[in-house]
Amino acid sequence: MKALVLLGCPETPSQTPLAVYVFNKLTKMGYDVTIAANPAAKKLVSISDPEGYYKLNIIDLERTLGEISEKDYDLLVGFVHKDAAASFFVTFDQILNTRSLALVFSRDADEVEEFVNMIQESGSNATIAAVRAFHNPSPIKVKFDRAIKEFE
């Protein structure tokens, strides 16, 4: 089983630790996990694992977008905390046409609602875990832990 974890813009502090957390969790669930991120988000994640303990497999987001095809992955997990991240998630979701989970978060509750609506209006069947959070990764981790159970 293969899983693709989609990172958004790295300006939210919660994303980097959660990327490592999600990678570890999915790996333990038996997925062969790949993280797709832009160059800055890639560096933040890879520097977080200096000894290579997690054996993080990180690839370039935009190159991946150009190369993927339907069913290349069995699971898509996306970090959605900006309008652009919602657009990227919906696009990957439609191309891959596979099971998917959107982790929607923002410091602004209206933005959380807006991003959820964007995903739902796209016709996506994605499971959506949404919470108001920004600096503190714990609320997102709790939502992810609950939501990922349906993919076990």
Add this chain to the structure above:
Amino acid sequence: MSFCLDTYLQQSDNYEIHASKAGFKDCAMIIRFKADDLVYIKPGDEVLGVRVIGIPPIPIGFDHKKGTVFLPYTKPCHGTSVVELPIDEEEIEKIRKLDTGNKK
């Protein structure tokens, strides 16, 4: 060699940005407002050598008098922009084949 939008935007100044660092829905509205002809495509469909990112139905607009196309262009940290650039008839016909007809 086929056209590649990313390379074009880096190497040419013959294009116009009508909105930048915006939300996708605002950009879609600008395209619908500015274009005199529209097609609607799916996220991930390839236009001018790149997969278009967005929420369906994604409008791609044309100004036939000027011979230009309007399309949304999204980057993770910079949001979505509306780019207008010259296009030839052959590329317009390729885009027309992607039309889903779904405007909602």
